[in-house]
Amino acid sequence: SSAMTQAEKELTAYHEAGHAILALNVPSADPLHKATIIPRGRALGMVMQLPEGDRYSMSYKYMISRLAIMMGGRVAEEFKFGKENITSGASSDIEQATKLARAMVTRWGFSDKLGHVAYGDNQEEVFLGHSVARTQNVSEETAQIIDAEVRRLIDEAYS
Template sequence: DPLQKVTIVPRGGAGGYVWRVSDKDRVLINRSYFLDNIAVALGGRVAEELVFKEISSGASSDIQQLTSTARAMVTKYGMSPSMGPLQFGQQDEMVFLGRDLAEQRDYSEEVAEQIDDEVKQIVDNAYKRVRELLQNNLDKLHAVAKALLERETLNHDEFEEIFQAV
């Protein structure tokens, strides 16, 4: 999905955020789209590690989102090559008394470990992909960071202009 805005202005508990809006109505979401969204969610964490050689709690919301996406790929959408087109866990969509959606576990501890391993592999592969992309484009990362420190917010066109100029 195209970037609409990126900002370092804190809002809603976030130290900044990237706003993307889909240019399509999505009814069906394919595996590569999920993997790309996981990669985008890892961008801030990986950039922080590359630039500051340290990580913080700043990406916690992104990590929660990407973990949930990777787990849904494996347990809900049958998108795990090693586990096959199966769904794991019965979703109880009867929300009551302030409780969130509940999952009824209908699989063994061994399968739970396989699910965890598959989720970790999806995230690890995305992490490697993002790290390589950012390492190969550190000059662009620094140029965007400098512009954000000066202006605090960049819209799509401003971001593209900076990104293409480097």
């Protein structure tokens, strides 16, 4: 693999700084442990937080703070380089934020529109390692509300 260009290093530094700054400033976050722009695997950099002890459950405030931290890298990219220059570097952050927001809405009852109800997530039926069909355990209307609530949580974390 080739070395990162100076421009990639700068963008990665701002992206990771975005995560770190949010982690230091949201209402509820684990302490920062490490921030780096040294590439590892597919990640160009990372910010690591370590909880001070075992966590058996998460508060709404903690989860909202986690969403903000996850989106902080993309926010920093847009702030520094402009919307037209944001990169695909936030793809894993967006994926993690989406999973957390979906669990908040479908498993833990953190949606006023859906109430304190657990909704079966869309599940893929796997046949010989290949996804052959998606089964849906909720009505189309409820699925649309779930998607809208997930989007709302992520949009609020981004703003």
